[in-house]
Each structure stands twice: as structure tokens, then as C-alpha cells.
Amino acid sequence: MAVSLSKGGNVSLSKEAPGLTAVNVGLGWDPRVTDGSAFDLDASAFLLNEGGKVRADTDFIFYNNLKSTDGSVEHLGDNTTGVGEGDDEVVSIDLSRVPADVNKIAFTVTIHEPEARKQNFGQVANAFIRVVNKADNKEIARYDLSEDYSTETALIFGEIYRHGSEWKFKAVGQGFAGGLGPLAKNYGVNIG
Amino acid sequence: MSAVALVPGANTAIPGDGTIGVAIGWAPAAPAGMEIDASAFMIGADGTVLSDEHFVFYGAAQGPGGTVRFLPTLSTGVPGDIQGFEIDLPAVPPTVQSIDICLTIHEGQTRGQKFSSLSGVVARVMAAGTEVARFDLSTGGMSETAITLMKVYRRNDAWKVRAVGQGFAGGLAPLARQYGVDIAEDEAASAPPQPAPPPPAPEPAPSSVNLSKVTLEKRGQSVSLDKKAGAAGYGEIIFNLNWNEQPQQQSAQPSRGLFGGLGNLGGGRNRGIDLDLGCLWDLRDGDKGAVQALGESWGRYDGPPFIRHAGDDRTGALAQGETIRINGDRITAISRILVYAFIYEGAPNWAAADGIATVRVPGQPDIEVRLDNPRSGFGMCAIALIENIGGTLRVTKEERYFRGHRDMDEAYGWGLRWTAGSKD
Numbered sequence: 001m002a003v004s005l006s007k008g009g010n011v012s013l014s015k016e017a018p019g020l021t022a023v024n025v026g027l028g029w030d031p032r033v034t035d036g037s038a039f040d041l042d043a044s045a046f047l048l049n050e051g052g053k054v055r056a057d058t059d060f061i062f063y064n065n066l067k068s069t070d071g072s073v074e075h076l077g078d079n080t081t082g083v084g085e086g087d088d089e090v091v092s093i094d095l096s097r098v099p100a101d102v103n104k105i106a107f108t109v110t111i112h113e114p115e116a117r118k119q120n121f122g123q124v125a126n127a128f129i130r131v132v133n134k135a136d137n138k139e140i141a142r143y144d145l146s147e148d149y150s151t152e153t154a155l156i157f158g159e160i161y162r163h164g165s166e167w168k169f170k171a172v173g174q175g176f177a178g179g180l181g182p183l184a185k186n187y188g189v190n191i192g
Numbered sequence: 193m194s195a196v197a198l199v200p201g202a203n204t205a206i207p208g209d210g211t212i213g214v215a216i217g218w219a220p221a222a223p224a225g226m227e228i229d230a231s232a233f234m235i236g237a238d239g240t241v242l243s244d245e246h247f248v249f250y251g252a253a254q255g256p257g258g259t260v261r262f263l264p265t266l267s268t269g270v271p272g273d274i275q276g277f278e279i280d281l282p283a284v285p286p287t288v289q290s291i292d293i294c295l296t297i298h299e300g301q302t303r304g305q306k307f308s309s310l311s312g313v314v315a316r317v318m319a320a321g322t323e324v325a326r327f328d329l330s331t332g333g334m335s336e337t338a339i340t341l342m343k344v345y346r347r348n349d350a351w352k353v354r355a356v357g358q359g360f361a362g363g364l365a366p367l368a369r370q371y372g373v374d375i376a377e378d379e380a381a382s383a384p385p386q387p388a389p390p391p392p393a394p395e396p397a398p399s400s401v402n403l404s405k406v407t408l409e410k411r412g413q414s415v416s417l418d419k420k421a422g423a424a425g426y427g428e429i430i431f432n433l434n435w436n437e438q439p440q441q442q443s444a445q446p447s448r449g450l451f452g453g454l455g456n457l458g459g460g461r462n463r464g465i466d467l468d469l470g471c472l473w474d475l476r477d478g479d480k481g482a483v484q485a486l487g488e489s490w491g492r493y494d495g496p497p498f499i500r501h502a503g504d505d506r507t508g509a510l511a512q513g514e515t516i517r518i519n520g521d522r523i524t525a526i527s528r529i530l531v532y533a534f535i536y537e538g539a540p541n542w543a544a545a546d547g548i549a550t551v552r553v554p555g556q557p558d559i560e561v562r563l564d565n566p567r568s569g570f571g572m573c574a575i576a577l578i579e580n581i582g583g584t585l586r587v588t589k590e591e592r593y594f595r596g597h598r599d600m601d602e603a604y605g606w607g608l609r610w611t612a613g614s615k616d
Contacts (some may be wrong), residue, residue, distance in 0.1 A: 034358035
């Protein structure tokens with residue numbers, strides 16, 4: 001049974017799913033049901049080194065750069081269907097092929113054009129992040145952000161990181177001011 | 193503790209665990225022709241109401257057990273508070289996860305009204321007599337006519353409030369559907385927050401303040417008028433006809449109010465449309481006749497036929513137009529009255545005249561009949577039939593067009609003899 005995390009909590013993926021080699025990280029939220037601009041939310045992943053920064057700009061995996069250079073991390077694109085019910089976006093990770101100098105992979109969701117659309121995460125219902133074992137398609141860990149956000153327009157949902165020889169998952173649920181650009185810069189990406 | 197000002201999406205904890213009040217306001221407080229109503233949906237974990245009784249609104253002012261109570265008029269003393277709710281938080285059943293406070297503009301979509309027409313939309317949450325949170329909704333550019341204003345919801349065994357400010361342009365029906373309340377499309381317009389739907393239902397009680405007019409839109413549509421409580425009759429009933437003169441050359445004759453009626457002396461130029469208001473009357477004693485300016489049949493108010501023409505306005509530029517007064521205290525003497533207008537001068541162009549007839553009864557909303565379905569070439573229009581049915585007045589929209597008095601008389605079986613006449 002999947003581990004349900006609350007904000008700040010973590011779990012060892014390797015212990016929960018012995019022999020784990022690859023995961024799908026699913027991110028989801030309820031679509032807008034009322035009238036007005038739809039919620040256009042973008043999931044991104046950052047491959048980070050020991051210092052918490054990208055090694056190169058190509059470690060920023062997002063809608064314009066769907067796959068890491070080594071192929072270990074792949075964004076399956078917007079609104080993927082068929083990979084786990086309820087996931088709006090999925091990032092597929094081959095843990096066994098993640099380069100040794102990548103210590104952590106952070107998963108973020110940002111609202112596209114929040115000012116123009118007057119939107120924030122407080123209007124988005126039922127946001128979650130979950131980690132699914134690719135081998136058997138079983139959910140290992142899940143974090144429902146529910147109340148862990150409000151007027152933010154960019155959120156770090158969670159992180160997968162090395163802990164000794166294990167892979168762990170942490171529920172972060174932390175807001176970041178300014179959206180995707182500043183968020184990427186914070187991780188050391190050169191935004192033109 | 194000062195109140196937390198919420199922006200859409202923001203939330204805050206509600207201190208204490210007693211009964212809270214939610215005060216709702218908007219500006220202007222009584223916008224002309226607009227009806228605004230607050231409602232609340234008591235919803236479960238799945239976001240839908242637990243039952244239809246968990247929809248609290250004008251027509252059902254209390255939720256199950258009285259834990260959520262609708263207050264149609266607030267007297268908090270705070271300017272801007274108009275409607276509100278009392279929510280007994282400790283008594284709210286555990287299955288209710290959220291109480292969503294909504295605001296709807298009645299028939300907003302059909303009337304072309306939306307939230308951008310309003311300003312000062314505010315919801316204030318009061319706990320223990322203190323304002324603990326407030327949400328000022330920015331309505332600029334909002335095309336919605338029904339919105340969820342805020343949610344009062346459970347979180348970790350405590351209550352919180354979140355500002356929402358989202359909704360639907362389509363009004364109450366899609367909003368209610370979102371909450372699992374089905375409102376049939378044809379009911380949607382007149383469903384909830386509506387004290388008394390317009391015709392053919394009876395008028396709202398005289399005690400309720402209803403600034404809206406009753407418009408008889410379709411031919412044959414009628415409305416019955418209740419007498420003022422305790423009154424012997426209806427008082428003075430005013431039947432007014434107003435129209436646009438629509439001069440053909442506006443700039444040539446700035447003082448048309450003085451001269452419009454003499455336009456035919458100027459070789460037919462600048463001639464305005466001259467509508468004459470009149471009525472056929474039929475008394476219970478069998479006497480019958482007509483009241484109209486033509487032929488100077490002005491009638492009498494204090495004696496039979498208890499109908500008096502207030503004079504001739506041949507331009508329509510006067511705000512009052514033409515008026516017939518009916519002695520509503522002598523309604524028992526009257527059997528029926530057919531009010532009509534005819535075009536005395538100018539081409540029978542009803543569309544240009546844009547005539548609007550208003551029936552004004554003391555203590556009642558005005559009844560409007562628009563002459564908006566013209567038949568060109570026919571100079572006579574039967575506007576409305578007023579009937580005494582067992583002592584109750586019934587007004588029916590006729591808007592039937594005829595060539596002249598005689599045709600109309602025959603159509604209604606009045607039986608008067610008609611001869612040609614002239615005002616000159």
C-alpha cells in the first residue's frame with residue numbers, strides 16, 4: 001500500500017519497493033469547472049547536483065526540453081493519458097541510469113501566465129504528486145498538497161533524492177515567488 | 193485581532209468554534225432592474241450537496257437542522273451589508289465538508305447583467321461579534337452571473353474560509369449543477385432567489401419591496417392585481433402611453449415641443465408621430481362608450497364611466513405622454529376596458545413610435561406593455577384589456593392592430609357606432 005505523505009515527510013522508495021529501477025512521477029490537479037481561463041499548469045523537473053543546482057541548462061526538463069541528455073529522465077508531455085489514472089503530467093525516470101553526479105530531482109508545477117489569468121494555487125483543487133513503480137504500475141508514495149498552498153503561482157511539489165544507496169522521495173509543498181523563470185534561475189538555469 | 197483580507201485562492205482559519213455570521217454586500221445596493229441573491233450549498237467530500245435540502249436560499253432559508261440559516265435582510269449597522277448567513281459550526285453534521293457561499297444575479301444572462309455591473313462585492317466573516325476575514329471581490333471584466341464567493345470548510349478538525357470568486361456566465365443552473373443540484377433549464381430563470389415570479393403569477397404582496405416592473409411580453413399574457421390590504425378598491429389607476437416622437441429632421445426645429453403638433457401646417461415636413469390614447473368602456477349596468485381626445489370624449493372620474501382622459505399631448509416629448517385615469521375604487525361598476533392607441537397624424541409607423549404603455553396601480557409594481565410587434569399600415573392598436581373578474585382587476589396584453597376604431601370594436605364585440613372625426 002502506498003505511503004501517504006504530508007508536507008515535509010519522506011519515504012525510502014527503495015525500501016518500499018525492493019528492486020526498484022524505474023518510476024513514473026505523476027502530477028495532477030482538478031481542471032477548472034467554472035467559467036473563465038482554464039488552469040494551464042506546467043510540470044517541470046530539475047536534475048540537481050550536490051549543491052542543489054543544475055549541472056547544465058539541459059538538466060531543466062520541461063515542455064521545451066522533454067528529455068535529459070542521458071535519457072534517464074523524460075517528461076511525457078502535457079495531459080498524458082493512459083499512464084496512471086488522474087495524472088495530468090508524468091515524468092518518467094530510469095533510476096538505474098540517472099548519472100552519479102545527479103543527487104536530486106525536483107518536481108515543480110507552475111501556473112502559466114498567472115497575473116493575466118488572475119490565478120494561483122489556492123484556486124486549484126486536489127493537487128497531488130505520486131510516485132509509481134514502472135515495473136508493476138503500483139503507487140509507492142503519494143502526497144496530496146491540499147492545504148499546503150494558497151496564493152502561490154509556482155510550487156515545488158516534491159523531490160526524489162539519493163540517500164546512500166537508496167532513493168527517497170520527499171513531499172515538499174513549498175511555494176516559490178515569480179513563476180517558472182525565477183524558479184529555474186534559482187536552480188542555476190540560464191534563462192534567456 | 194484584525195480581519196484577514198483574502199484574495200481569490202487565499203484561506204485563513206476561523207478562530208473559535210461557535211456560530212459565525214457571513215455578511216454579504218454589493219454596490220449599488222439596489223441596482224435598477226437587477227435582483228441579486230445569496231445562497232449556500234452544504235456539500236460533502238465529493239463537492240456536491242448531501243441532498244436538495246442542503247441548498248439554502250431564499251426559498252428554503254434553513255438547511256437541515258437549522259445549522260445554516262439564510263438572512264435575506266441584514267441589519268448589522270455596517271454599511272454595505274445586505275444579505276447574510278448564520279452558520280452554527282459546531283452543529284454542522286460531520287458529513288458536510290464545506291458550506292459554499294454563492295451570489296447570483298437573477299436572470300442575469302437573459303437580462304444582460306453580470307458581475308462586472310456591480311462593484312463593492314464583499315463577504316465578511318464574523319465570529320464572536322468580530323470580523324475575522326473579509327473578501328473584496330474585484331468584479332472588473334467578470335462575465336459571470338453566478339459565482340461561488342467563498343467556502344467555509346473543514347480542515348484538520350477546524351474550520352477555515354477560502355475566497356473563491358469563480359462561477360458561471362450561464363447563471364444559477366450551471367452553478368447548481370456543479371453542486372449536484374439539478375435545476376431544469378426552464379425553471380432556472382425563475383427558480384431560487386425569487387420572491388414572486390412575474391406573470392402570470394399573482395403580484396408580490398404589497399409589503400415586499402420589489403422595484404422591478406412587470407412586463408407583459410406576449411400577447412394574451414395577463415396579470416391579476418390584488419387590492420391593497422384593507423382598501424375598498426384599487427385607488428387611482430393610471431394608464432399611461434409614452435412614445436418617441438421621432439422627428440424626421442431634428443435639427444431643423446429645435447422647439448418641436450411647441451410646434452410638433454402643428455407640423456402639418458408646414459407642408460408635411462418635420463411631422464412627428466402623434467399617438468392618441470383612448471379606451472372603450474363597458475359598465476356593468478350595460479352602458480358603454482369610448483374615452484378619447486378625438487371628439488373630446490374626456491369622460492368622468494367621479495361619475496360614470498369613472499374613467500377620465502388627462503388631456504392631449506400631441507408631441508410625445510412630454511415625459512408624461514398621454515394618460516387615462518381610472519377610478520379603481522369604483523371597479524365594481526366597471527365590466528371591462530379596452531385601452532388602445534391610434535396614430536392620428538403621420539404614417540402608422542409603430543416601430544418608430546416605440547410606444548410603451550404603463551399601468552400604475554397604487555401599491556403594485558408597474559405593468560408595462562411595449563408596442564414592439566407592429567403591423568405596418570394599421571393605425572389602430574388595442575394595447576390591453578382590463579377586466580373586472582369577481583372584483584379583481586386583470587390586465588391582459590392585447591397588442592392587436594386594426595385599420596381603425598370600427599374594426600377593433602367589431603373584433604371585441606363592443607357594439608358602438610363610429611363616425612369620422614377630427615381634432616381641428
